[in-house]
Each structure stands twice: as structure tokens, then as C-alpha cells.
Amino acid sequence: MTPPVGQTDGQTSPRYAGLTTFARLPRLEDVDGYDVAVAGVPFDAGVTFRPGARFGPSYIRQASRLLRPYNPALDVLPFGRQQVVDAGDLPCNPYDIATASKEIEDGAHALIRDGARLVTLGGDHTIAYPLLKAMNRVHGPVALVHFDAHLDTWDTYYDAPLTHGTPFRRAAEEGLFLPGSSAHVGIRGSLYDPQDLSDDAELGFTIVHCADFERLTVADVVALLRERIGDAPLYVSVDIDVLDPAHAPATGTPEAGGLTSRELLGILRGLRGLNLVGADVVEVSPAYDHADITCVAAANLAYEFVSLAALRPGAGA
Numbered sequence: 001m002t003p004p005v006g007q008t009d010g011q012t013s014p015r016y017a018g019l020t021t022f023a024r025l026p027r028l029e030d031v032d033g034y035d036v037a038v039a040g041v042p043f044d045a046g047v048t049f050r051p052g053a054r055f056g057p058s059y060i061r062q063a064s065r066l067l068r069p070y071n072p073a074l075d076v077l078p079f080g081r082q083q084v085v086d087a088g089d090l091p092c093n094p095y096d097i098a099t100a101s102k103e104i105e106d107g108a109h110a111l112i113r114d115g116a117r118l119v120t121l122g123g124d125h126t127i128a129y130p131l132l133k134a135m136n137r138v139h140g141p142v143a144l145v146h147f148d149a150h151l152d153t154w155d156t157y158y159d160a161p162l163t164h165g166t167p168f169r170r171a172a173e174e175g176l177f178l179p180g181s182s183a184h185v186g187i188r189g190s191l192y193d194p195q196d197l198s199d200d201a202e203l204g205f206t207i208v209h210c211a212d213f214e215r216l217t218v219a220d221v222v223a224l225l226r227e228r229i230g231d232a233p234l235y236v237s238v239d240i241d242v243l244d245p246a247h248a249p250a251t252g253t254p255e256a257g258g259l260t261s262r263e264l265l266g267i268l269r270g271l272r273g274l275n276l277v278g279a280d281v282v283e284v285s286p287a288y289d290h291a292d293i294t295c296v297a298a299a300n301l302a303y304e305f306v307s308l309a310a311l312r313p314g315a316g317a
């Protein structure tokens with residue numbers, strides 16, 4: 001077996017040089033097959049407040065240039081034991097949400113249908129719905145761990161059924177989640193109505209509120225999540241606004257009192273060994289960034305997902 005094609009060697013071409021791919025990895029078309037695809041979804045027509053997440057994929061790729069081959073926190077060479085590729089950006093109509101949703105679903109499905117794992121860089125949170133539909137076509141219902149300040153189980157905005165505030169309600173209505181397996185982590189901030197919380201519970205979610213971190217450690221939260229997930233196929237969706245605005249200023253609907261990037265990285269690392277089938281990092285709106293704070297966080301989160309995939313090899317494509 002030929003070894004995977006890894007990153008462009010930073011000792012030959014410095015990491016700030018050359019064309020941009022995620023972590024300076026090969027493009028999908030440059031290799032024969034892949035175990036993990038990293039793809040962008042430059043879509044932000046579903047936002048309710050500040051726009052700009054369509055620029056997330058390209059800025060996160062820029063910030064990912066610094067990523068090195070060895071992840072000491074998980075003791076793994078994420079690009080050394082599996083073929084990881086940059087699959088480019090999925091097509092998504094910038095004007096019509098329903099059309100974009102179908103394009104994203106089909107584009108994601110084409111990448112995972114032969115067993116590869118997918119890490120997606122958003123884009124606003126609307127994209128989680130078509131990504132979950134693609135996952136469902138291959139894996140059936142999944143356990144969801146959703147990191148976010150927001151529930152994203154609202155019903156409609158201005159009568160629109162699919163926006164960045166509604167993907168997990170639509171997905172739950174369609175039976176895309178395994179009963180009793182899913183959780184939101186990092187919920188905080190103002191709601192529209194107390195019923196937002198009861199509706200969410202009825203859809204089958206449990207919540208680790210940000211305020212719970214006053215009493216629970218990262219290890220406690222990991223234990224709670226692992227108990228719910230078991231060995232189910234797992235999809236992890238990270239809305240970057242789960243981080244405090246100090247750790248991720250560049251996002252469309254920021255909320256005070258969020259997680260630190262260290263807490264979030266710690267929880268993700270605690271998911272090692274689980275059956276991760278896909279993950280996304282969404283809601284990075286680079287125009288609001290300062291010193292690349294948010295894009296660096298997002299690139300490092302994607303790196304953890306690729307590392308988790310390496311610890312539990314899949315079928316590959």
C-alpha cells in the first residue's frame with residue numbers, strides 16, 4: 001500500500017507560500033482515493049443577522065496553513081495514517097435556499113457514498129440540514145452533537161422553513177436522528193419564548209447549557225455525551241458562536257458568555273474512538289475577524305475532526 005500523500009513539506013516550501021488548500025493537503029483530483037474529504041460550503045443565504053459566512057471556507061483554509069503533521073493531544077499523525085484531501089467547495093446556489101440545499105446534499109453524498117468521512121467548512125448553519133440528509137443516505141439516522149449558542153430548532157423566520165435557525169428542527173422532523181442520542185452543547189443567550197426550550201426537548205434533544213460549565217468539568221460533559229452516543233454513527237456540528245466572542249468574534253449572531261476554545265477542543269478530544277462519520281464547522285464570517293482569531297480556531301477544530309477520524313479508520317473511498 002502506498003503511503004498517503006500528506007502536506008506540502010514546510011521545510012521545502014514555507015507554509016505561507018503556494019496555492020491554498022486545507023492544511024496544504026492534496027486536492028481530491030491529485031490522489032487516487034481518500035479516507036477523509038475536507039470540503040467548503042460557501043453559502044450564507046440563510047442568515048438572520050450579520051452575513052458573510054460565504055467567505056468562511058477560503059479564510060479557514062488560509063488559517064489552516066500553519067497546521068503541523070503531529071497532533072500531540074491525541075497522539076496521532078492525522079495526515080499520515082489516512083489519505084486526507086481538500087475536495088474544494090460544493091456547488092450551492094447563492095439565491096435559492098432550497099436549490100442550494102439539494103446541491104449541498106448531493107455534493108456531500110458524492111463525497112461519502114463509498115465510505116469516506118467528510119469534514120465541512122461553512123457557510124452558515126443552514127448547511128447542516130443537507131449535510132445530515134447526505135449522511136442519512138449512507139448511514140441512516142445518526143447521533144448528533146451540536147455545539148452552538150443557539151438551539152437552531154426554531155420553526156420558521158418570515159415563513160422561510162430552512163434558515164440557519166431551523167436546520168435541526170427540519171432534520172428531527174425527518175427522522176434523521178437516533179432517538180435519545182442527540183445533544184446541544186453551549187446553549188446560552190436570549191430566546192424568543194419559553195416554549196423554544198420545551199419544543200426542543202420534544203424533538204428529542206438534551207441540552208448542556210453554557211451555565212452548566214459552572215458546575216460540570218469538561219470531563220463530566222464528555223462522559224454525558226459518550227453515554228448518549230454509545231457506538232452510534234456520530235455527526236458533530238460546531239457553530240463557531242459556541243465560543244465566547246472573545247475567542248470567536250467573527251460570526252453572525254454572537255452571544256456573550258461562551259466557551260473557551262480550550263474547553264471546546266477538550267470536549268472534542270474526549271470523543272476519541274467514537275464512530276464519527278461527519279462533522280462541520282460553520283458560521284465563520286471573516287469580515288468581523290481580528291488577527292484571524294476566529295479562522296485559527298475554526299482551522300484547529302477541523303484538524304481535531306481529521307485527527308479523530310484517524311483514530312478510528314473508516315472504509316475510505
Ligand SMILES: N=C(N)NCCCC(=O)O
Nearest residue numbers: 048125150164165253283
Ligand atoms: N445558527 C446561528 N448561528 N444562529 C441562529 C440564530 C437565529 C436567530 O437569529 O434567532
Ligand SMILES: [Zn+2]
Nearest residue numbers: 149150239241
Ligand atoms: Zn449559533
Ligand SMILES: [Zn+2]
Nearest residue numbers: 125148152239
Ligand atoms: Zn447555529
